[in-house]
Amino acid sequence: MLASLRVERYGDVTRLRMVSVAGRGIGIDVSAYVVRGVMIDTGFVRARDLLLQAVQALDVRAAIVTHWHEDHAGNVAALAARGTALLLRTDTEAILRAFPRLELYRRVVWGSPTSLSAPIHEPELADLVCVHTPGHSKDHQIVWDASTRTAFTGDLWLGVRARTVHSTEDPYAIVESLRAVRALSPDRMFDAHRGLITPAVDALDRKIDWLSATLATIESRIQAGDDDGTIVRRVLGGEDAAAIV
């Protein structure tokens, strides 16, 4: 068994929590969420069969992807082939139609996704709104359900102290995006890795404060003449487990 999937219920929201064997070893899992027949994110390719079973069982009629990363968009190709309506940003779709090159540890943990070749058709989703929240990746978006004041935030939040800021991330854009979601005053937030976060506003405020303070510290270190490696070790606490793998 290369992956497992656990179903958890939070009232109107169903969490599909997926973990690969390699991911379990380093304590990383990822979730897709289903609300009123719409799935947010699609998991990684090694969980494909389990995810498709859940799509069938939960009568999922459409899927939205928060960003192109393989643990979120890993099963877009399989869903498109099956005829599930998909809502992707155009930049996300362009990346998925090319073959994204993944770093080794990401292929080990999540598997290599197949590139998207089937045409996609877009669903009508009057009651769910996508908000572009770049930073973690340029194409990152969150899904906002105003009827329940719920934000499905993908990889925007990821805990208050995410120790490693990946080189492809733009931490200044992340702060702006966190503020944009904070301005919606969400009651609930569903994070792709941390699950249900409530009260959401509180968690967003703490992340905004921590990240802003961290960036200010880095700026002052740069002005004091520290080299990059020293700054990373002192301020960000070194590389995390996933980066070492």
Ligand SMILES: [Zn+2]
């Ligand atoms: Zn990501």
